[in-house]
Amino acid sequence: MTKTVARGLSLLLCGTMLAAVPSFAQDAQTGGTLRVVTYEPLCLDQNEGSSRNTQTALQDVYDRLVSEDLEGQFHPWIASEWAISDDGLSYAFTIRDGVLFHDGTALDAEAVRVNLQRWVDDKGAGGVPVESVAVDGNVVTVTLKSAYSPLLHDLSEPVLGFVSPASIEKYSKEDRCTGGPDITVGSGPFKVVARTSGQDLILERNDAYAWAPENAVHDGAAYLDRVELRFLTEDAVRVGAVESDQADIATGIPAIAVEDVEANDSLTLLRTEQPGIPWSFWVNQSKPALADVKVREALRIGVDYPSLIEAVFLGTATPAYSALTPGISFGYDAKLEGSWSYDPAAAAALLDEAGWVVGSDGIREKDGERLSLVSLSAVNWNNQQRELFAQGIQANLQQIGVEFTREVLDFATVDARFKANEYDLVDTSQSAAEPNLLFGAFQSEQLWETNTNWGFVNDPALDAELEAALATTDRDERIGHYVKAQEIIKDNAYLIPIANPQVLIAVNNRVQGVTFGTSGQVGSYYDVWLQQ
Amino acid sequence: MTNLSIEMGGAGRAAGKLRRGRVPLGVLLAGLILTFMVVCALAPGFVAPYDPYAPDLLASLKPPSWAHIFGTDQLGRDIFSRVVHGASYSLYIGLCATALAVAAGIVIGLSAGVAGGVIDLALMRVIDVLLAFPGLLMSMAVVAFLGTGVTNILIAIAIASIPGYARIVRAQVMVVRTSGYVEAARVLGQPPMRTLLRHILPNTVGPLIVLSTLGIGSAILQSAALSYLGLGPKAPTPEWGLMLSEGQGYLRRGWWVGIFPGVFATATIISTTVLGRYIKALTDGRA
Numbered sequence: 001m002t003k004t005v006a007r008g009l010s011l012l013l014c015g016t017m018l019a020a021v022p023s024f025a026q027d028a029q030t031g032g033t034l035r036v037v038t039y040e041p042l043c044l045d046q047n048e049g050s051s052r053n054t055q056t057a058l059q060d061v062y063d064r065l066v067s068e069d070l071e072g073q074f075h076p077w078i079a080s081e082w083a084i085s086d087d088g089l090s091y092a093f094t095i096r097d098g099v100l101f102h103d104g105t106a107l108d109a110e111a112v113r114v115n116l117q118r119w120v121d122d123k124g125a126g127g128v129p130v131e132s133v134a135v136d137g138n139v140v141t142v143t144l145k146s147a148y149s150p151l152l153h154d155l156s157e158p159v160l161g162f163v164s165p166a167s168i169e170k171y172s173k174e175d176r177c178t179g180g181p182d183i184t185v186g187s188g189p190f191k192v193v194a195r196t197s198g199q200d201l202i203l204e205r206n207d208a209y210a211w212a213p214e215n216a217v218h219d220g221a222a223y224l225d226r227v228e229l230r231f232l233t234e235d236a237v238r239v240g241a242v243e244s245d246q247a248d249i250a251t252g253i254p255a256i257a258v259e260d261v262e263a264n265d266s267l268t269l270l271r272t273e274q275p276g277i278p279w280s281f282w283v284n285q286s287k288p289a290l291a292d293v294k295v296r297e298a299l300r301i302g303v304d305y306p307s308l309i310e311a312v313f314l315g316t317a318t319p320a321y322s323a324l325t326p327g328i329s330f331g332y333d334a335k336l337e338g339s340w341s342y343d344p345a346a347a348a349a350l351l352d353e354a355g356w357v358v359g360s361d362g363i364r365e366k367d368g369e370r371l372s373l374v375s376l377s378a379v380n381w382n383n384q385q386r387e388l389f390a391q392g393i394q395a396n397l398q399q400i401g402v403e404f405t406r407e408v409l410d411f412a413t414v415d416a417r418f419k420a421n422e423y424d425l426v427d428t429s430q431s432a433a434e435p436n437l438l439f440g441a442f443q444s445e446q447l448w449e450t451n452t453n454w455g456f457v458n459d460p461a462l463d464a465e466l467e468a469a470l471a472t473t474d475r476d477e478r479i480g481h482y483v484k485a486q487e488i489i490k491d492n493a494y495l496i497p498i499a500n501p502q503v504l505i506a507v508n509n510r511v512q513g514v515t516f517g518t519s520g521q522v523g524s525y526y527d528v529w530l531q532q
Numbered sequence: 533m534t535n536l537s538i539e540m541g542g543a544g545r546a547a548g549k550l551r552r553g554r555v556p557l558g559v560l561l562a563g564l565i566l567t568f569m570v571v572c573a574l575a576p577g578f579v580a581p582y583d584p585y586a587p588d589l590l591a592s593l594k595p596p597s598w599a600h601i602f603g604t605d606q607l608g609r610d611i612f613s614r615v616v617h618g619a620s621y622s623l624y625i626g627l628c629a630t631a632l633a634v635a636a637g638i639v640i641g642l643s644a645g646v647a648g649g650v651i652d653l654a655l656m657r658v659i660d661v662l663l664a665f666p667g668l669l670m671s672m673a674v675v676a677f678l679g680t681g682v683t684n685i686l687i688a689i690a691i692a693s694i695p696g697y698a699r700i701v702r703a704q705v706m707v708v709r710t711s712g713y714v715e716a717a718r719v720l721g722q723p724p725m726r727t728l729l730r731h732i733l734p735n736t737v738g739p740l741i742v743l744s745t746l747g748i749g750s751a752i753l754q755s756a757a758l759s760y761l762g763l764g765p766k767a768p769t770p771e772w773g774l775m776l777s778e779g780q781g782y783l784r785r786g787w788w789v790g791i792f793p794g795v796f797a798t799a800t801i802i803s804t805t806v807l808g809r810y811i812k813a814l815t816d817g818r819a
Contacts, residue, residue, distance in 0.1 A: 236781060256781055307589040311606055384781055391768040392607050395587045 028218065032530035033226040034511065037238045038251040038522075040198065040231035044179025046159045047122055056251065056521045057201055057229050060222075062161020062186035065093055065112070066152055067213030068518050072329040072433065074152045075214040078107065078162065078187075079140075088147035088473060089131075093140045099211050101164035102191040103182070109135045114165045116142065127440060127451060128154055149473045150436045156518070157432075161186055187211070189222040189526045203227040216527055217513065223529035235384065242267060242506045248530075249511060251522055253504035255316040255385055261506045268509055271316070273327030274501045274520040276431035277441060278320035279386065281375065281496040282454035284424050289371060294354040296493035299373075301340050302347030303396040309499050312389045316504060320497035323442070323489045324435055324482070327500070327520065330475065331435035331482035336490055348400045356401070364401040372403040375425035378414040386427070389498070418448045426454040429501055433518040435482045439466045442485070442494060455494055462488045559810045562803035569800050572619035580613035584770045593786045603788035605779070611788060614770035615796045621771045622800060625686045626752035632690035633751075634697050634744045638737065641701025645709065645736075646728060656702065662695040667750075668757055675763045682765050685758045689751050697740060697747075704736040711735075742815050745808035749801045756797045772797040 041057045065079040076082075079093035099107040116133045119125055129145040142151070154160065164185035167176070171183050180195040189212070190203035209221045230247070232238045235254040242250035243264060253261060253269065261269045281299070285291045306319045318326075321336045356364035356371050364371040375390070390406040397404040406427070409417070417423055430437055430452070440451040443466050444458040462485055469481035489495050503520040510531045515523035572579050582600075588608035596603040602611035644655040662670065667689075674688035708714060709732065717727045758764050759773030767774060772793040779790025 254781065256785055260784060304589065308607075311589045311592040311608065387767065388606055388778070392587050392589070394768065395585055395607070398585075 028223055028512070028527075028529045029532055030223050030529070031225050032532060033228060034224050034249065034525060034528060034530065035247045036227065036229045036249045036251070036522075037232050037241045037247040038229060038249075039233065041201075043177040044184045044192075044195070044201075045163060045173070045176035046161060047118055047163070048173055048177050056517075058161065058184075058186075059158040059188075059517065059521070060190040060203065060227070060525050061184060061188045061192060062158070062163065063099070063107070063188050063211065064158070064161050065155045067215055068153055068156040068433065069215050070329070070516070070518060072153075072518075073215075074156065077156075077213040078112065078211065082152075084473070088149065088471075089144045091142045091144075091151060093142070095138045095140060096211055097138070099187055100208060101162075101166075101185050101187045102206060103164050103166055103185045105164055105166050107162055107164075107187045109138045109140050111162060111165050112140045114168070115160075115162045116140070118168070119160060124450070126154065126159075127446070147471045147473075149470055149478065150434045153434045153436075158517070158521075161188070189524075190224075190227055193226075199231060201229045201231075203229070212526060216524075218527060222526050224525060227525050239506065242508065245508065248508040249514065249522065250506045252383075253506050254383070255312070255314040255504075258314065258316060258504065266509055268507050270505050270507055270514060270516070271502045272516045272520055273325055274429065274431050274503050275327035275329060275433045276325055276437055276519070277323055277429055277495075278325050278497040278500045279317075279427065279429040280320065280323070280498055282426040282428075282441070282452075283494065283496060284421070284426070284455055285458075285494075286421060286456045287424055289356075289366075289369070289373075290424060292354050293493055294350045295356070295371075296496070298347040298350040298354075298400065299397070299402070300493055300496050301343045301350075302400045302402070303393050304342040305498055306342070308389055308392040308396075312385050312392065313499060313501075316502050317499040320500045321490070322486045322497060323438060323495050324486060325500045328435050328437075329433040329518065331479045331486075333483045333486040336486060339490060344396070344400050351400060351402070358401045362398070362401060363403045370403065371401065373397075373405070373424040375404065375406045375427050376414055376417055376423040377406065377408045377427050378411045379408055380411060381428040382408045390427075418454065423454075427498070431519045435478075436470065438482065438485055438489075439470065442466065442489060457494045459488065459492065459494070462494075556810075558806055562806040562810075565799050565803040566807060569619045569623060569796075569803075572616045573623045574620075576613075576617045576620060580610075580616040582610035582613040584609065584614040584617040585768055593782070593789070595786070596788055602792045603786065605786075605789045606782065609768075611775075611792050614775060615772070615792050618770045618772045618775065618793065618796065619800070621682065621765065621769070622752045622755060622797065625682065625689065625755040626748045626804070629686050629689040629693070629751045629755070630744050630747045632687070633693040633747070634740060636690070636694045637697025638701050638733075638740070640694065640698040642705060642728070642733065642736070644698070645702040645705025646732065652702075655698075659695045659698050663699070665692075667692040668754060671754060671758060672761070672763065675758060680763050680766070685755055685764050688758070689754045692754070693747060693751065697744070700740060700743065701736055704739060705732060708732050708735045738815070742808070742812045745811055746805060747808075749804035749808065752797070752804065753801050 038056055044058065046058060063078050065077060067075045067077045069075065078096055078099060080096040082091060082093045084091055095109045095112055101107055113133050113135045120130050120133065128148055128151060131143040131145045134141045144151070167183060167185040175183055178197050179192065181192050184192040184195070189206055189209045191206045192201065193204045194202035204226050205222050205224060207221050210219070212219055232241065235252060235257070238250040239253060239257040239261065241247040243260070258269060261267050283290050283296050289295055309317050309319055321339045322333050324332050326332050351364055356366045359365040359370065394404045430441065440446050442453055442457045442462055444453070444463050446453040447456065448454060465481045465485040465488065469478045472478060503516065505522055507514050511528060512531060513528045517523040586609065588604070590608065591604050592608040593606050594600055594604045600610050600612065602615060604610055640655055640659070644652040670692035671685070671688035674691050675684055678684040678687060714727060714731050717731050755764065756773035756776070759771045760777045762777065764773060765771045767778065775793035776790050779793065782789045
């Protein structure tokens with residue numbers, strides 16, 4: 001499956017760069033301003049708060065230790081080389097010489113240590129079992145408590161971009177989150193020259209840049225003079241901006257605009273499968289009704305997901321059957337496709353068997369309790385299509401006697417509801433290239449305080465697979481464990497996958513070299529250039 | 533309320549036409565439309581051919597045809613049926629909000645007008661402050677406080693329109709208070725409460741009732757506006773404003789999704805206004 005994905009992606013890339021590919025490096029032109037309309041980052045200091053949107057805006061400001069390509073291979077970047085001990089517990093990174101932050105201070109081993117230590121202290125290293133971070137000359141050594149094979153992947157994520165320690169010391173957390181020139185200081189190919197909160201972020205080429213990742217197309221400074229990122233939340237406005245040539249790239253193209261963008265001669269629509277966990281329902285098993293696997297299964301076959309996907313997503317999503325999307329860099333289990341199909345009669349029979357009897361108002365009851373389910377989602381996980389889709393789910397479930405309501409609330413309220421365990425279902429998707437995403441979503445200890453096991457899944461067999469997959473660096477062995485994990489999740493209906501979303505961006509044809517990053521975000525602008 | 537003087541011009545003409553025993557075509561049409569809306573609101577199942585909530589995914593986003601005269605939305609729901617079912621929300625909110633506002637306006641206006649002095653001063657200054665806010669902004673603030681939903685937007689719209697009615701009642705009371713019959717009642721030794729209820733109130737409320745028919749239209753408009761902004765009933769409720777906002781994303785692919793709820797809302801609002809102005813002209817003509 002990974003092969004098909006890779007092929008799909010290279011087809012996409014060919015589509016955009018076909019003309020330039022044969023003599024790509026020579027043909028690239030320097031100069032120009034790239035205008036991008038996208039979502040606003042949560043926080044400009046990613047250690048304090050991050051989202052995929054954040055990565056799109058900031059991946060060119062901050063450099064990372066290593067670079068991951070779309071095949072899941074790692075390449076030297078700020079670390080010129082690295083060595084992993086045989087027991088997989090110690091990673092020694094040799095830091096490249098001569099790297100400078102935008103403020104002129106050196107990005108040396110000590111600066112790397114400060115950044116990694118901050119990640120460990122503030123974020124618990126995002127669940128990575130880090131024992132210590134130590135410096136010896138130009139070597140930074142990360143020691144782990146237990147083997148954790150996705151470490152290189154985690155270190156390659158835009159979230160772990162290095163911020164100038166001088167800026168961390170000088171500015172408060174709030175200032176760094178809002179960001180601005182002199183505050184948002186990295187070492188990347190572009191530096192921040194202007195920032196208006198809620199409006200835009202203007203980047204300018206860093207002429208001193210000479211430390212591009214090994215897998216980049218070119219060396220030295222970036223091609224573009226400037227990158228102007230404007231933040232527009234309305235889908236239709238972003239589409240309008242790129243259609244009227246007020247922007248060169250628009251992210252988050254809604255399904256209903258796909259036809260128009262494709263019909264536009266000056267635009268190209270780029271799409272990729274979002275890697276990670278599909279848009280799904282996490283099912284709260286601490287609620288008695290949902291602790292019954294029959295009820296969970298009824299929710300899975302009692303809704304006509306494929307037809308709804310066709311009607312609502314208009315070809316920009318596919319039905320999901322696994323806890324991982326086909327876009328994940330490895331480990332997707334294609335065998336699960338078509339594991340179930342819409343069967344309202346069978347769903348009703350399952351609910352009957354589980355003891356839920358249709359009451360006077362058409363909604364099922366058991367021991368005086370109605371089968372009424374509330375699904376929670378946060379505003380920033382939502383979009384118009386998901387809203388419409390939920391109305392279809394509601395109508396389908398009504399027919400088998402299940403009352404379904406979906407509440408979309410701001411993140412703080414959702415967070416409080418999660419903490420108070422006041423929800424039956426959670427609907428969202430998660431994006432990352434690494435199948436280890438499943439650990440955070442289903443391992444028995446990864447509850448909401450630390451991670452996203454909203455379902456209170458507690459299955460020793462599943463835990464064993466997820467933990468074993470972390471203990472080995474052997475790719476085939478890891479794939480084996482994740483395939484088993486997906487089967488366990490499917491067999492027990494721990495997750496009800498809805499749809500595999502696609503990431504859609506519209507790009508003006510004069511823009512060359514646009515790619516996707518590993519977690520489905522728009523890739524780095526470092527190799528991007530404008531035909532003049 | 534501010535366009536009182538503007539409407540005077542039309543009043544004479546309408547009254548003149550009435551004297552010739554003919555009802556203008558526009559008014560007839562407005563009456564017909566409103567009657568239809570009332571039927572829709574009271575017996576939607578009688579008018580609507582389909583279940584407004586039932587999706588039919590095989591027929592999603594179909595343009596108007598004989599099977600679906602207003603077409604279908606993206607989930608294949610029949611737009612005509614949804615629009616018909618939506619009438620009850622708009623009429624209910626429009627009527628109740630206006631009734632509530634008029635009732636509160638009468639109490640406040642009467643108290644201020646009759647009591648006079650400090651009470652009048654205090655009440656009217658509060659009303660002035662409330663009048664300074666645009667109606668929609670005011671109702672949005674109230675919804676933010678009360679929460680969303682049909683009942684809450686009804687209350688919000690009512691609160692936002694109280695000041696206007698209170699002002700008019702007070703002005704009317706000021707006029708009536710010094711009129712001959714009130715003087716006479718007082719001289720005859722009628723108790724103040726009896727004077728208030730038997731003489732002042734009936735002579736004050738008449739014009740107000742007429743004005744409130746005009747208010748219903750703007751109350752419906754406000755309810756659609758609040759729902760459009762997502763402050764009203766939640767999807768999949770077939771409320772016109774909500775349907776309009778759901779349809780705006782499909783204007784290029786399926787104009788019928790958003791246009792028809794908009795047409796129904798517009799027709800209802802214009803009809804109530806036309807009818808309200810006609811009734812007002814009638815009563816002005818008689819006076």
